[in-house]
Amino acid sequence: DADVTQTPRNRITKTGKRIMLECSQTKGHDRMYWYRQDPGLGLRLIYYSFDVKDINKGEISDGYSVSRQAQAKFSLSLESAIPNQTALYFCATSDSVGPGVGEKLFFGSGTQLSVL
């Protein structure tokens, strides 16, 4: 089984609909992240969470919200989807144990979201 699991793998929705993307991990990591990938732009950070009570905005948080339901679960919501939110979304976790320590990210397989 995958260590970082994202559901769904693919989703097509219409403008204005509310969408939730889910992420769960079995790695026991405290830190979780949501990125979106667009061709030619690489990965951009949407939100990140360093523990259950800690939620932080990333570079492009407008139009998104998140919920950290448990150490292992971190969901991303689009309250009212718009076409320019069509992208590949990745959840990631990390094993950093403190500031100044190098940090490897573990990624899920991604969710391809299309907003029509």
Place this chain on the structure above:
Amino acid sequence: AQSVTQLDSQVPVFEEAPVELRCNYSSSVSVYLFWYVQYPNQGLQLLLKYLSGSTLVKGINGFEAEFNKSQTSFHLRKPSVHISDTAEYFCAVRGGTGGFKTIFGAGTRLFVKA
């Protein structure tokens, strides 16, 4: 703000030829540097990382990268590529003005031809 520039969006190369994927970052302070690889229809996985010490870092699948502080570069190399190396490669940086966040470059698509 912290930034990462991957100088080539696409690199076509013949099988068994050497390849270099270029990466420059902006920071005047110490950072941690990474290369990730994304195979088709998969998530990213770590290829190698530089935290400190030797400036030549060896990773998986025969890849290596050299950290050059004076040129703020972290170029990825492989002496002989295989068809299976066809993928997208991302350079990333953590630390400096970016703090705890990992900042990614735009990616370089490596296409290995037979």
